[in-house]
Amino acid sequence: MRVRFAPSPTGALHIGGARTALYNWFVARGSGGTLVLRIEDTDRERSTPENVEQILDALRWLELDYDEGPISQVERSSRHAEVLQQLLDQDLAYRTTATAEDVKAYKAQHGADKGFRGRPEAEGAVRLRVPEDEELVVHDLIRGDTTFRTVHLDDPVIARADGTALYNFAVAIDDHDARITHVIRGEDHLSNTPKQLLVYRALGVDPPAFAHLPLLHGPDGKKLSKRHGAASVQELRAEGYLPAAIRNYLALLGWGDADDETIITTDELVKRFDITRVSKNPARFDVQKLRWLNGRYLRELSLDELTAALEEHTGRTGLRSVVEISCEKIQTLADFWPLAGFFFDGPTTTDAKAREQWLGDDGRAALGDARGALAALPEDGFTVEEIDVALRAVVQAREAKPKQVFQPVRVALAGTTVSPGIFETLAVLGRDESLRRIDAALGG
């Protein structure tokens, strides 16, 4: 199999596009075939070299490698011109100056469901001749057969007046020349397929196999955008999601097999993925589930791996001991700093409500007792076990509930009521720093 992924290089690799890339990759890898990249860059306005590079970078980050490409439509313009002239010579296509308004007028006269047929002229855009009334069947690996009648189809413009090729024309030529066997793309291309089928016919070649993926929407059913948290792979990366988790989540967004499992390794996915089992319904992107899944993947990393990932993400070093005690509390790399930043930057989050609740008269009294117990511990005895014993003794002595002692300490150290385990936090912070922070809290 020769499968091709054709991103539209607008800079960001949209999540829907990432899923299409992933499915293409599954099919290519699963069949021992080849993944070819084809860049849809005939619209030079937005397809800058920088944008193309950003897409490739996102693909590499997701670890979706391609064997060939990128094929650039712009670079293939002479080939497109050659085929165009051929179709013109064979009278399979014709030039016309008819505009969109002319097409509208034509329909007003002949009926809205009648496709536009133009009159050949010496100049103008090139339109492909569409058979008068014939049934064009799109065989789709996911949807089965869809029939389009050519009467409804306008003669499509395949090249501008200046001779440059348009998408529906270029894509067929490029895919054929690249010997593509499988075209897997978004459902928004389904209606374009009959036009491409006509181009293949004019070329006198067999079309590839098609599979049209259902579209992806945001949680509200609308088009996915930044408003929904993230719309591109680049944004997911910035928010600290792992490539493996994204691959797993995206694989399941529109596909599932009889096993119905949720956490599946990429290797297993490649083996199991079956394009014919892809869902026909549009799916909604649910960040909640991705977060959960990402948390599962995060917790499967070794301490060293997670530390390295977090140090790269935060740009800080020396995170290991803190990572060790907070790893089960984060779902993305971005969750780490808000939770554990206080270890390094001090209790900067001034949570007034927390101070009010836990550092009132009772709290300060408990904190004072806790300070005494902690200060009694030797420098080299400031361990989780010893701190545990010492603090629980304070709880006993005060005939208090554990949290009545622990929470004031937590607020003094972290500035908030949420942190890793209090004994672990104290041990990692060390005796001196812990006492310093407690004194600061008591003094304020």
Place this chain on the structure above:
RNA sequence: GCCGCCAUCGUCUAGGGGACUAGGACGCCGCCCUCUCACGGCGGAAACCGGGGUUCGAAUCCCCGUGGCGGUACCA
């Protein structure tokens, strides 16, 4: 408007005529664990869009309706 695609819990899905008191996962709720938040464990609420057929029997097949989405560019 015209052409086309789609329709199972809030979300992602399993299901392909009897195995369905419709299964799993996220989320939600409750309980357990517990120093907070989590993690983990246990339990719960929660769906076949509507109407007609076909059939002994329909979530599953057909038709209509409704709804959602896509295409309808000298964009891709």
